Amino acid sequence: MSNPQVELHILDLGVITLELDAEKAPKCTENFLHYVNKGHYDKTIFHRVIPGFMVQGGGFEPGMSQKECDEPIENEANNGLKNDHYTVAMARTSDPHSATAQFFINVANNDFLNHKAPSMQGWGYAVFGKVVSGNDVVDKIAGVKTGRKGFHDDVPKEDVVIEKAVAL
C-alpha cells in the first residue's frame, strides 16, 4: 500500500504536500487523517514559528482561539523516524502521550527531539511523515515576522492560514 499524502493549502504562500508514514507511524497517520477528513485543520493557523527550529500549527484559529480536539494518542516516537529537516511530527504537552491535533514541521535537524528512552524525559516527539513538495513554502513560513500575542510568543505578525487540508 502506498503512503497517504495530504496537501496543506497555505493562503497566499502555496501548497505543502506531506507524505505520511502509515507503516512506521500508523496511529499518528490515522489520527492526522481523521482531523484532515473532518475539516479540523481548515482555517487554522501556524501559531508558533521559530526559525532554525520548527513551525507549529493545527490547534488555533485566527485570533489565537484554541480549537476543541479529540482524545490524545499514544506517542509513536520510538518508531525509528528522526526529527530531521522537513519532517512532520506531533506536538504535545510535557506528557509524552498527549498529542491531539497540533503538529510541527522541523526546519532543522532537531536530534534532541528524537526518542531516547520510554520515560518522561526521553520519549521525544513522534515523526509521522515528511514534506515531499513545498519545502519553499515551509521556508517562507519559517521566515515570517513574529511577536507576542496574549500569552503566546513567536506568533506570526500576519496570520499564516491553512485554507484547507486535503487527503489525496
Next chain:
Amino acid sequence: MTTPPLPQPVPCVQAPAHWQRVDFISDLHLDASEAATFQAWVQHMAHTPADALFILGDLFEVWVGDDNQDPFALQCMAVLKATAQRLPVYFMCGNRDFLVGTELLKATGMQGLNDPTVLDLDPTLRLLLSHGDALCLDDHDYLAFRAQVRHPDWQAAFLAKPLAERQAYALDVRQQSEARKQTHTNYADVDPAAACAWLTASNAQVLLHGHTHKPATHDLGHGLIRWVLSDWHATSQPPRLEVVSWLRQNAQSPTRGLCRLPLCQA
C-alpha cells in the same frame, strides 16, 4: 495569576563535547553614560577563556531598533562581532532590548535564542535559560506592559516611527525606570511554582535567569535549582560585576559545575 504554559517542544542547544567553559551574563544595561561598566564588559569579552558565551537579556539599557547607528551602538556591535569571531555568542532578548532583531544578529554573527531555551550541557545537567521577566507573575503592571510591547502590531508601529522619536521614547522609559529605582520599590521576583512548572515541563534541573537583579541560588525542592545572574554596575560600592560560568571539570561538584566568577581582564 496562574503559571503561563510552556509551549512544547522547547528549543534546545546541545553543547559540543569540547566546550570546557561556558559563560552566562545578563542585565549589563550597557549605556553610553556608564563608561566603566562598558569598559569592564569590553575587557571580559576580549579575554574570557570561555568556549561559548550566552547573553540572557538586557545587555543594553535600551535598544530602539537595529537601524540605530549612534556611536555607542556601533561600538557595542564591534565588540560583539569581534567576540563572535572568537567563540559562539548566543543572544536572548530582555525587557529592555526586546527590539533586537535579525539585522543585529546578522551584523554581529551572534545566534538568537528563544526565551526559554534548554542548554543540554552534559548527561547530568540540562539548564533552562530565560531572561526571567515572564515568570515574575506578581508584577502585574510590567506583565501588562510586556504583553503590549511584545505584540507584533505594537512593534511594527514603533519601528515605523523615525529614529529620533524612538530615541526620545527610550529616554523617557529610562527616566521612569530611574525614578522607580529612587523610590526603592520592591520588585516582584520569579514565582517559585512557575519556575518549577517550567523546569518540569522542559525536563531541566536548573533554571538560570537574570532580570530581578537579585543574584542568588535558590533550592526549589524536588532536585530543582534556580540560579539568578547579577546585574552589572561598575561604579557601585562594591562593584557589581560577575559572570556565572559552567566548568566541565567541575561537572561532578555539588553545583554541577556552575559557579560565580569575577570578570576577565587583560
